[in-house]
Amino acid sequence: MTAQYWLMKSEPSVFSIQDLKRKKREAWDGVRNYQARNYLKDGMKPGDLAIFYHSNAEPSGPAGICRIAGPSRPDPTAFDPKSDHFDASSDPSKPRWWLVDVEFVSAFSQVLPLASLRDIPELADMTLLRKGQRLSVMPITAKEFQRIKNLAEKS
DNA sequence: GCCAACGTTGGC
């Protein structure tokens, strides 16, 4: 199967593309939405590429590229009572929440502002740009991925 | 900080 492309949101005040660059690799933990969980658990495959998106930021928008670095695995923070993402009702023998590990690929020279993406006709159908969508992890097409990458390289 | 949009929870 050919590579899939994704968009993954993170608040840079919590974990930014620069943080990933420094750490090289990180577990994408704490996702507590079932649709996003399904993408992490069943959709993402090692080698897939993802746009690293800064949310709740100034500006919000695509900030770089990362790569899925390993197979999905249960999210250990769900079983850690000290974690903000602890889920007391998740049974360790039947994990409810999953994560993937991601590795740094590149950081854009500047974040592409979300508003600037709205001017690009080829991106008009992106889930990201739909009103009210709040998914933190979502698939994108190869074309959308390339278009965003090209925009970033030109800016 | 505001608030629209959405997901989840829980009473009935």
Next chain:
DNA sequence: GCCAACGTTGGC
């Protein structure tokens, strides 16, 4: 199973 109340996301 309905749906109101509540909590969260995330742009602005």
